[in-house]
Amino acid sequence: MTKQENKPSNKGTKVIFKNPILEKLSRTHIAVPISLFFVYSSALLFYSIYSVHMNPFTTTGIFVVGFLTFTLVEYLAHRYIFHMKITSELRRKLQYAFHGVHHDYPKDKDRLAMPPIMSVTIATALLFLFRLVMGDFVFAFLPGFLVGYAMYLWVHYIVHAYQPPKNFLKALWVNHGIHHYKSPDKVFGVSSPLWDYIFRTMP
Numbered sequence: 001m002t003k004q005e006n007k008p009s010n011k012g013t014k015v016i017f018k019n020p021i022l023e024k025l026s027r028t029h030i031a032v033p034i035s036l037f038f039v040y041s042s043a044l045l046f047y048s049i050y051s052v053h054m055n056p057f058t059t060t061g062i063f064v065v066g067f068l069t070f071t072l073v074e075y076l077a078h079r080y081i082f083h084m085k086i087t088s089e090l091r092r093k094l095q096y097a098f099h100g101v102h103h104d105y106p107k108d109k110d111r112l113a114m115p116p117i118m119s120v121t122i123a124t125a126l127l128f129l130f131r132l133v134m135g136d137f138v139f140a141f142l143p144g145f146l147v148g149y150a151m152y153l154w155v156h157y158i159v160h161a162y163q164p165p166k167n168f169l170k171a172l173w174v175n176h177g178i179h180h181y182k183s184p185d186k187v188f189g190v191s192s193p194l195w196d197y198i199f200r201t202m203p
Contacts, residue, residue, distance in 0.1 A: 030157040033119045037150040041143035048139035059140040066144025074152050075195035078188040152191040
């Protein structure tokens with residue numbers, strides 16, 4: 001469990017940066033990054049099929065692998081980066097800026113996703129990095145990875161912005177509620193509980 005600066009609150013927001021430009025850049029409407037990632041992914045898939053001439057079935061299979069890979073990255077990043085152990089003042093500040101502020105103000109809708117500039121920069125860096133490792137397969141793998149991220153953003157937004165539905169999807173609200181309000185050191189998966197069951201962090 002990581003130390004938070006304030007007691008959790010369901011309301012309000014917090015200014016992280018004194019510089020108004022940086023503060024503005026730290027916020028985004030959830031529809032912006034989700035739209036960007038779907039457009040980015042569609043362009044890569046189009047390139048994969050019509051320029052690289054990858055078989056559609058191969059493209060689909062690698063896309064699914066990319067999607068599942070993101071769910072693992074989501075879990076590991078949430079567990080070990082967003083909830084990193086606080087061993088120094090620098091780590092405390094980084095953890096709070098990355099994620100602690102979200103635990104203090106979980107209803108702040110403008111801070112439920114990375115800013116678009118950072119998101120696109122990281123996605124482009126991953127494109128070049130993954131291509132060094134997997135060649136042209138990256139044009140099918142990265143879209144799956146980015147759609148996985150977009151789905152994570154969507155789920156994370158709706159579980160904070162709306163009341164849970166009366167169907168099987170309610171489990172997503174319950175799981176994330178446990179993480180926020182009962183056991184911050186449990187239930188790190190947001191879009192899927194898969195890895196919490198595998199790594200035994202599901203209460």
